[in-house]
Amino acid sequence: MSGHLAVIxxxxxDARFVTxxxxxxxxxxxxxxxxxxxxxRAPLRRGxxxxxxxxxxxxxxxxxxxxxxxxxxxVALISGGDPGxxxxxxxxxxxxxxxxxxxxxxxxxxxxGITAMLAVAxxxxxxLGHDFCVLSLSDNLKxxxxxxxxxxxxxxxxxxxxxxxxxxxxxxxxxGAAFERLRKQLPAATPVxxxxxxxxxxxxxxxATLATADPSHADMATLVIVGSFETRVIARPxxxxxxxxxxxxxxxxx
Amino acid sequence: MSGHLAVIxxxxxDARFVTxxxxxxxxxxxxxxxxxxxxxRAPLRRGxxxxxxxxxxxxxxxxxxxxxxxxxxxVALISGGDPGxxxxxxxxxxxxxxxxxxxxxxxxxxxxGITAMLAVAxxxxxxLGHDFCVLSLSDNLKxxxxxxxxxxxxxxxxxxxxxxxxxxxxxxxxxGAAFERLRKQLPAATPVxxxxxxxxxxxxxxxATLATADPSHADMATLVIVGSFETRVIARPxxxxxxxxxxxxxxxxx
Numbered sequence: 001m002s003g004h005l006a007v008i009x010x011x012x013x014d015a016r017f018v019t020x021x022x023x024x025x026x027x028x029x030x031x032x033x034x035x036x037x038x039x040x041r042a043p044l045r046r047g048x049x050x051x052x053x054x055x056x057x058x059x060x061x062x063x064x065x066x067x068x069x070x071x072x073x074x075v076a077l078i079s080g081g082d083p084g085x086x087x088x089x090x091x092x093x094x095x096x097x098x099x100x101x102x103x104x105x106x107x108x109x110x111x112x113g114i115t116a117m118l119a120v121a122x123x124x125x126x127x128l129g130h131d132f133c134v135l136s137l138s139d140n141l142k143x144x145x146x147x148x149x150x151x152x153x154x155x156x157x158x159x160x161x162x163x164x165x166x167x168x169x170x171x172x173x174x175x176g177a178a179f180e181r182l183r184k185q186l187p188a189a190t191p192v193x194x195x196x197x198x199x200x201x202x203x204x205x206x207x208a209t210l211a212t213a214d215p216s217h218a219d220m221a222t223l224v225i226v227g228s229f230e231t232r233v234i235a236r237p238x239x240x241x242x243x244x245x246x247x248x249x250x251x252x253x254x
Numbered sequence: 255m256s257g258h259l260a261v262i263x264x265x266x267x268d269a270r271f272v273t274x275x276x277x278x279x280x281x282x283x284x285x286x287x288x289x290x291x292x293x294x295r296a297p298l299r300r301g302x303x304x305x306x307x308x309x310x311x312x313x314x315x316x317x318x319x320x321x322x323x324x325x326x327x328x329v330a331l332i333s334g335g336d337p338g339x340x341x342x343x344x345x346x347x348x349x350x351x352x353x354x355x356x357x358x359x360x361x362x363x364x365x366x367g368i369t370a371m372l373a374v375a376x377x378x379x380x381x382l383g384h385d386f387c388v389l390s391l392s393d394n395l396k397x398x399x400x401x402x403x404x405x406x407x408x409x410x411x412x413x414x415x416x417x418x419x420x421x422x423x424x425x426x427x428x429x430g431a432a433f434e435r436l437r438k439q440l441p442a443a444t445p446v447x448x449x450x451x452x453x454x455x456x457x458x459x460x461x462a463t464l465a466t467a468d469p470s471h472a473d474m475a476t477l478v479i480v481g482s483f484e485t486r487v488i489a490r491p492x493x494x495x496x497x498x499x500x501x502x503x504x505x506x507x508x
Contacts, residue, residue: 011273015274016273016274016275016278017273017274017275017366018273018274019265019270019271019272019273019368020269020270020271020272021270021271024270058501082368082372082376083376083380084372084375084376084380084381084382084383085372085382085383086383086384086501087383089375089376089379089380089383089498090380090383090384090498090499090500090501091501092380093379093380093383093486093488093496093498094498094500094501096488096496097486097488097496097498104488104489104490104491104493105490105491105492105493108496110375110376110377110379110380111376112271112368112372112373112375112376113368113372114273114336114366114367114368115372118336118338118339118366118367118369119366121338121343121364121366122336122337122338122343122364122365122366123364125343125347125364126337126338126343126344126346126347126364127338128338128339128388129338129339129340129341129343129344129347130340130344130390131387131388131389131390131404132387132388133385133386133387133388133408133413134382134385134386134387134388135385136384136385141501141502141503142502142503142504143504146412146503146504149411150385150411150412150413152411153407153408153410153411153413154387154407154408154411154413156407157403157404157407157408158400158404159387159404159407159408232347232351234347234350234351234358235358236358236359237358237359238359239358239359242347242350242351242362244343244344244347244348244351245344246344246348247312247340247344247345247348247395248395248396249395249396249400250396250397250400
């Protein structure tokens with residue numbers, strides 16, 4: 001089988017985050033598949049076909065790209081951020097597992113990218129500088145009770161939390177419920193970082209405490225980081241504060 | 255204060271992972287600080303001074319770079335992977351917090367990079383495709399009992415685990431002890447991925463089960479991923495298997 005499928009992470013938005021490996025893989029493709037706004041980030045190349053799909057159609061998009069690659073084409077499937085973190089790489093693996101045997105013989109290449117939590121953390125200091133958990137707040141594909149159990153376990157054990165998919169139009173209450181849950185475990189002064197559209201022109205980053213964090217500050221383009229017992233805030237005159245989690249941990253409060 | 259400090263993530267090794275933002279920040283610096291092998295990855299530029307230090311001297315390196323920047327220079331501090339994940343960004347923030355007040359007025363820029371777990375995950379499928387925890391196994395800066403508590407909490411709650419700093423010459427037994435601990439919580443067939451020097455010429459990636467995982471397969475250049483109850487392995491003829499964690503989770507075994 002001669003088909004190729006590259007699953008490419010473009011990072012958080014701006015071209016300055018696109019690795020040379022990702023740029024080369026984009027340029028080498030005969031056909032690009034992806035959510036429309038991600039496709040729009042790829043430089044146009046003559047003779048390269050483009051296949052846009054809706055954000056929610058991940059399974060169908062993965063299947064379409066695999067079918068196309070199995071015909072012998074060089075296909076690229078585009079992801080924002082990193083394709084391996086709540087993105088297309090798992091959808092592609094799932095489609096391969098349940099698809100035709102021939103798909104296992106395809107040349108599959110996954111190209112990593114800067115995922116949102118790394119970009120947000122870099123903008124505000126080093127909140128992920130020590131042990132942390134990465135959790136999607138979407139209960140579309142898992143029960144809310146499981147999310148609550150994971151929030152409890154992570155906070156009690158002293159992990160910092162990076163929360164993906166904090167809210168959407170169809171899931172308006174989940175982030176507020178998560179903050180409520182975490183307030184039972186963590187001090188009121190625990191730092192909370194809202195990073196919106198980081199790496200794009202409309203970027204904004206703000207810092208609150210767990211006591212004051214307002215879930216309405218988040219939207220679908222926001223990544224939320226909730227500190228641990230050990231996360232610290234450094235005030236800076238005329239600048240955003242720095243939020244960081246030291247490399248030393250005593251775990252005394254956990 | 256006119257000094258600048260950029261803390262730059264070079265990614266896992268090869269230049270194809272260095273983002274344009276990181277390349278530009280390297281080129282703009284008057285002075286580069288870093289662990290010797292990381293410094294060696296930066297292209298030489300005339301007039302740029304280089305200050306190599308030992309891998310273990312993170313605090314001293316951060317302080318030296320801040321002193322130099324406070325003299326008005328453009329200084330770059332180089333990190334492998336992402337500077338915000340068990341790397342230099344937290345050391346710099348710690349030095350700023352305990353250092354002279356003037357350091358808070360410096361222009362500090364943190365440039366994210368591809369951290370090892372993203373590179374390893376991309377090589378083997380999508381093991382980090384669902385909720386996961388990121389944990390350093392080094393007990394140099396935290397008690398081993400805290401690491402055990404975090405391993406227990408993460409595995410019981412159904413998080414995949416990405417383990418940084420699994421072993422070193424001075425810490426030979428920690429990874430074996432972690433596997434032993436996890437075997438009490440997770441099925442024997444749980445996939446374990448060893449990713450060594452990913453992104454460099456000597457790269458190797460292998461998959462074992464928790465029952466058979468041999469800690470001597472890891473060294474200082476290895477990142478270990480331990481699956482959750484839900485992580486799956488897809489055999490492929492003539493290729494490495496794919497390891498992935500589906501986006502759906504029932505959490506039934508957690």
